[in-house]
Amino acid sequence: MKKHSILLTALALILGLSAANSAQAEGTGAGASKAAASATGSSHTQAVYTAALPLLTDSGKLPQAVRYINSNIYAVTPYQATVLVLKLENVHKAGLKVWASKFNNSAVQRRLGSIYTAGASMAKLAESTDDSSLRTLLKGAGESGYKLETAEGTFFPVIDYAAYRKYKLYVTSDIRDYITIMAAESALPSSKDNGLVIGWSEVAARALSQEQFVRTYPKSNRIAAVKQLYAMYETDTFYGQNNTPLFHYDSLEMDLEAQKAYSSILSKNTGSSPFLDKLEGFMKLLKENGFKLDDAVESYRKAEVPVS
Template sequence: MNGPKNRTRKKIPALAAVALMTALTGSILPAKRVQAAPSGIQVNLAASGFNALSAKSDVAEMWAYIEKNAASSSQATVTVWLRRLETVQNKRLPGLEAALSQESLQNALMTTDGIYGDWKKGTRTGNAQADKLLAEIEKNGYVLDSTEGYFFPKIDYLRYLKQASRTTERYADYLKIRSDETVSELTKDAGLMVSWTELVARAERQSRYLVSYPNTPETATVQQMYDQSLYIVLYGTDNVPLFDYDTRKIDSEAKAAYQKQVRTGSQSSFTKLLRNYTRVLEQNGGKLTKSVEAFRDVRNPWVE
């Protein structure tokens, strides 16, 4: 790994940085507004206490409240709490990133071991302003990530996942999918950041969620994630192409991962598509031919 002084980064203007964050972290549909209880119906005191914290957008206290009360609350209640928390965290992300986007702070992060690369919580730069923001990021349930030498916060869904067993099944399934991105973004710098096997596994999970839960508040977000996964399964990325530019042959590791998934016998919509894709590839000697191009172009999720 290069030493701190040898690192270079691509400067990203503040407005572009916010757009980049949105593209990297995705979006979440806002939680439905909780209506006031009708006259004569007693309001749950625990819910009322959480609502007060939510109204103040106090993320740290919302987290503390959930972690203290989740075990003694219903799955439906904990799900509502986490959805509300997720909405508040998403609303705060642009402001946090904008504060962190100052060049002096980005430089401090860039030149600190334990932050560049795999971020180790608790690491500090020595820059007072940067370290204050790092402490806020940790306290409020975010993690620090980077791309092209630009640092940005994102929601720590692994923390949410610790409460998954106390939520409804569909929200727990959603949290498992979102936690994938906390472990590793799917792509960075036009490269594939996970193995082809992991890519296929994520696409399978996302596909199954969309069939099982077509109308949840999280469906649109999972659909966006699935569209990205499916596109990469069909095309690869600019820096990690599915087909060699010279020989036009499919990547051997991708081919093995696709065949392995097909052999599972899954009847998900994703695996059915993958089964047909591998069949067309076999018929064309594993090369990118016009017929293979036609197959994938028709199924390109990013083309209407």
């Protein structure tokens, strides 16, 4: 009986060790498979990223670069996606002068005048002309990532930042917010022909958005660009532009729409903001003197928002 019991115990021990070894083997296999899958994924990600880089060295490769990034940005890491998007913008900026020179031709300008429709894409404009050379020019500019704008009777290409919106899901948070800011500029530029084409409330709202970016992302790769934009909008907020001054030239009275817009913005935004603090002090001073430009108001804005 005792011998039988010993045999059963030994058998159980053998079976237990066998099961443990089997489980360990399976675990090792699963871990190896997971590691292999991770390595394969990492390798693919790096390959996609590496393949994009040569396309972002020359503005002549922009059509290929845009197509490649549009199709493959989902496959790279957020850091890599951010690098690719920033490099794409750099190439867009570098290529803009070349494209502008192609449009800066009297014959091209004359033909564009007969087909231009505000907001129409380069592709749509290309479809609307029978002129093969103009069609090729428009199609090429569109495929390279530009859109057509006009000011003072002249047509010129600009970067189509609205097309960057598709990248917001894949890049870091600062560049996501940067794209939002630049897409708003691209969709509706703030001014044309020395005058504002957006409302006073939008001018202040954009300044507030840009200030928030500067305060939230002080080390962003695009901090300088947003600071430059903010300086422009801050100036527009307190001065207006030549053809849309904040104070009427004859009466020196503050524009009524601006007065309403700024009062509304101050009532809706109560958070900490140097921009809002300046605006609040400005409006308080104006309220005391009947919303007219006088020496005190002029001194205030020169001190708070100096114009070089």
